[in-house]
Amino acid sequence: xxxxxxxxxxxxxxxxxxxxxxxxxxxxxxxxxxxxxxxxxxxxxxxxxxxxxxxxxxxxxxxxxxxxxxxxxxxxxxxxxxxxxxxxxxxxxxxxxxxxxxxxxxxxxxxxxxxxxxxxxxxxxxxxxxxxxxxxxxxxxxxxxxxxxxxxxxxxxxxxxxxxxxxxxxxxxxxxxxxxxxxxxxxxxxxxxxxxxxxxxxxxxxxxxxxxxxxxxxxxxxxxxxxxxxxxxxxxxxxxxxxxxxx
Ligand SMILES: NC(=O)c1ccc[n+]([C@@H]2O[C@H](COP(=O)([O-])OP(=O)(O)OC[C@H]3O[C@@H](n4cnc5c(N)ncnc54)[C@H](OP(=O)(O)O)[C@@H]3O)[C@@H](O)[C@H]2O)c1
Numbered sequence: 126x127x128x129x130x131x132x133x134x135x136x137x138x139x140x141x142x143x144x145x146x147x148x149x150x151x152x153x154x155x156x157x158x159x160x161x162x163x164x165x166x167x168x169x170x171x172x173x174x175x176x177x178x179x180x181x182x183x184x185x186x187x188x189x190x191x192x193x194x195x196x197x198x199x200x201x202x203x204x205x206x207x208x209x210x211x212x213x214x215x216x217x218x219x220x221x222x223x224x225x226x227x228x229x230x231x232x233x234x235x236x237x238x239x240x241x242x243x244x245x246x247x248x249x250x251x252x253x254x255x256x257x258x259x260x261x262x263x264x265x266x267x268x269x270x271x272x273x274x275x276x277x278x279x280x281x282x283x284x285x286x287x288x289x290x291x292x293x294x295x296x297x298x299x300x301x302x303x304x305x306x307x308x309x310x311x312x313x314x315x316x317x318x319x320x321x322x323x324x325x326x327x328x329x330x331x332x333x334x335x336x337x338x339x340x341x342x343x344x345x346x347x348x349x350x351x352x353x354x355x356x357x358x359x360x361x362x363x364x365x366x367x368x369x370x371x372x
Contacts, residue, residue, distance in 0.1 A: 126256055126299060126334050129154035132201045136186055136241065137209030139167035141310025142260060145323040146206055147171050147179060149331055159199050161209075186237030192244045203255035204334065205245045207238045210260065211275075212312050217370040218273045227274035234278035235285065242289045246298070254297025256334050259286045260326075263304045263347045266354050267361050269368045290339065301339060303330045306346035319346050 133150050137143040138160035150158050151174060161184035162168050168181040182198065185191045186209050211233050213226035221227070238259055249255040265283035268276030283302055290300035307313045309320040321344025329343035342351040353361050 126204070126337075128204075128331050128334065130156045131204045131255075132157045132159075132199075132252070133204040133206060134159040134161060134182075134195070134199055134202045134245070135206045135208055136161050136184060138162055138171065139164070140208070141312065142308060142323040142326050143206075143208045144171055145327040146208060146330070148174075149324065149327040151175060151179060153331060155204075157201070159195070159202065161195065186241055187232050189240065192240055196244050196248065199245075200248055201252065202245060202248055203252040204258070205241065205249065205255070206258045206260070206330075207241050208258075208260045209237065210234045210312075212272060214274045215271055215370060217270050218277075220370045221274070224274075227277075230275050230278040231281065234275070235281040238282055239285050239289075242285075246289075246293060246296075249293070249298045250296040254299070256299040256301065257289065257293075258301045258303060258330050258334065260303050260305075260330070261286065263306050263342065263350050265302075265304055266351070267358065267365055269365050271368050271370045299334065299337060299339075301330065301333050301341060303333070303341045303343065304347060304351070305343045306350060308344075319344075321346065 133155050135143055135146045138147050139162040147158055147160050158179050159182045160168050160171055160179050161182045163185050165181050165183050172179045172181050184195050261282050262279045264276040265279035286302045305326050307316045307320045308323055310323050326343045329341050333341045342348045
């Protein structure tokens with residue numbers, strides 16, 4: 126599939142990686158980009174670049190009515206980019222006082238993304254198959270205990286992505302899992318380097334659509350971790366096990 130002339134929906138388009146997706150898609154000649162955010166006003170700078178091709182849309186991926194409204198308006202989509210996500214809990218799974226943030230992470234990262242895949246599957250089919258990009262995390266492969274509930278939500282999202290890939294193969298929909306390490310956005314502002322740029326994440330993800338690649342590890346950190354996981358998953362688990370919540 127080519128990006129030129131594609132019709133694309135990007136969730137969380139006002140965020141660090143989402144905004145870079147919109148810019149990269151615009152530069153690559155996408156015909157229309159539905160830039161989605163919970164707050165429309167947060168998209169004004171992005172849309173100002175080209176209001177003809179960048180269409181702002183209000184979308185909360187945990188709200189079925191909001192998703193249905195997007196489905197009604199975006200019948201021409203052939204590339205769905207599920208980028209929206211949250212990291213809320215830094216206190217592990219046992220030390221954390223309650224499960225509120227863990228539930229919200231699962232609600233947005235897993236159920237929200239799943240709801241979007243379900244809502245747009247038939248649209249993608251009608252438009253020739255197309256592709257879905259799910260923005261996961263290297264933590265989908267192995268958890269960091271401090272952000273254990275986020276890691277679990279991304280692991281669930283990876284498993285779901287593999288299932289959606291299998292279910293949509295017959296209709297010709299490519300389903301891509303993108304698993305970066307630390308990305309230089311608001312979400313990781315308190316994290317130490319190295320950080321891959323959000324522009325590099327967007328570029329590698331779109332290249333995967335063109336090249337037909339199913340798993341993408343953008344940046345050196347994620348590439349190295351992916352190789353270590355293949356080499357010795359247990360050793361990576363033990364290494365990450367040192368990153369406990371502070372008490
Ligand atoms: N930054 C990293 O180190 C890193 C690493 C690996 C993977 N990721 C993943 O990359 C994706 C993008 O994150 P980012 O780094 O760009 O962080 P970000 O700047 O905080 O962006 C997150 C985006 O998700 C949106 N969002 C949250 N809940 C939503 C909901 N219920 N409905 C619709 N949109 C919602 C946010 O919108 P609001 O402005 O309305 O909150 C925001 O646009 C996430 O899935 C994240 O897990 C990030």
